[in-house]
Amino acid sequence: MVRTVLGDCHSRDLGFTHCHEHLFVFPIRGVRLARRLAIDEYERTKSELLSFRSAGGRSLVDAQPFGAGRNAQLLARAASDTGLHIIASTGVHRNAFYPRDHWIFRAAADELAELFVSEIRDGMYCYDPVNHRAGRTGAPAGIIKVGMDTEGFTPHYRNVFEAAARAHRETGAPILTHTELSTWGYEQAEFLLERGVPPGSIIISHMDRAAELTDNLAIARLGVYLEYDTIARSKYHDEETEIQLIKGMIRAGFGDRILLGMDVTRDRLPAYGGRFGLAYLAESFLPRLRERGLGQKDIEALMVANPARALALRE
Numbered sequence: 001m002v003r004t005v006l007g008d009c010h011s012r013d014l015g016f017t018h019c020h021e022h023l024f025v026f027p028i029r030g031v032r033l034a035r036r037l038a039i040d041e042y043e044r045t046k047s048e049l050l051s052f053r054s055a056g057g058r059s060l061v062d063a064q065p066f067g068a069g070r071n072a073q074l075l076a077r078a079a080s081d082t083g084l085h086i087i088a089s090t091g092v093h094r095n096a097f098y099p100r101d102h103w104i105f106r107a108a109a110d111e112l113a114e115l116f117v118s119e120i121r122d123g124m125y126c127y128d129p130v131n132h133r134a135g136r137t138g139a140p141a142g143i144i145k146v147g148m149d150t151e152g153f154t155p156h157y158r159n160v161f162e163a164a165a166r167a168h169r170e171t172g173a174p175i176l177t178h179t180e181l182s183t184w185g186y187e188q189a190e191f192l193l194e195r196g197v198p199p200g201s202i203i204i205s206h207m208d209r210a211a212e213l214t215d216n217l218a219i220a221r222l223g224v225y226l227e228y229d230t231i232a233r234s235k236y237h238d239e240e241t242e243i244q245l246i247k248g249m250i251r252a253g254f255g256d257r258i259l260l261g262m263d264v265t266r267d268r269l270p271a272y273g274g275r276f277g278l279a280y281l282a283e284s285f286l287p288r289l290r291e292r293g294l295g296q297k298d299i300e301a302l303m304v305a306n307p308a309r310a311l312a313l314r315e
Contacts, residue, residue, distance in 0.1 A: 002311045003142030004085045005076045015058030017307035020229050020261035023062045024071040029130045030099025036267045044271040049082045052278035059085035065145040067132035068097035072124035076139035089145035090119035092160045112163030120171045147178030165195035172314035174201045182210035189224045199223030211241050213248045220254040225310045229263035231285050232276045
């Protein structure tokens, strides 16, 4: 089963799935959020979701976790209005998304784990720019998102990842990590594996930023999933580099370890005046993969079969 904001569904019902998106990112007290990250108008986001659905999309992971501008109320409303499965995130993002005096920086791993578990079992906290535990929705999280910066396992980030492992052991929810510029992915996977999280419940994000095949193969050999979303992001590399990375992973026998998404920001959403959008992967990038030799079985694995396994709750 997969836990969506509207309740549990069978993993076979997910269909075509993006595994890393940001549907709403609202202001937070004490944080200077870059304008390009703000996604804060319901009707514009809904328009993007309907475009995604028209292109064949059926499910998305919203990767904005607790206290980082996530809007649980609107995620549930969007799922209801569009008929899409939305899997929301509890957890803690990298430091830049929180004011310096936020209580998460003083919290022990047990306290953070209790928060994550409660949002998965009892529903996520409402969006509030000041008090991030002001009220609770009935919409549950279905995945644990944790991030870090390029300095790696600082005491705070160690606490956060320890909490994620503990919350997984209690709930069976998968863990989605943020790597900054593809750094620390192998170490993140090892840390979680050493704490009893099965490899099939670990998703290491953004490992295509650097697009180093050797590094990606090393992580894939641990049995975890790698999530790629550096599609149409020319500041990192061109799409040919992305295609070659995916093809290299498939040739090496790890096509069943790859998940895809767009990791959209405001400037990557046409409804907000940007480019590409949630339909770009289905309408533009996947056809290019087909042109470069990927078959329908490969595409089905990337977009349907792999997400159905990776996003399932472990009993």
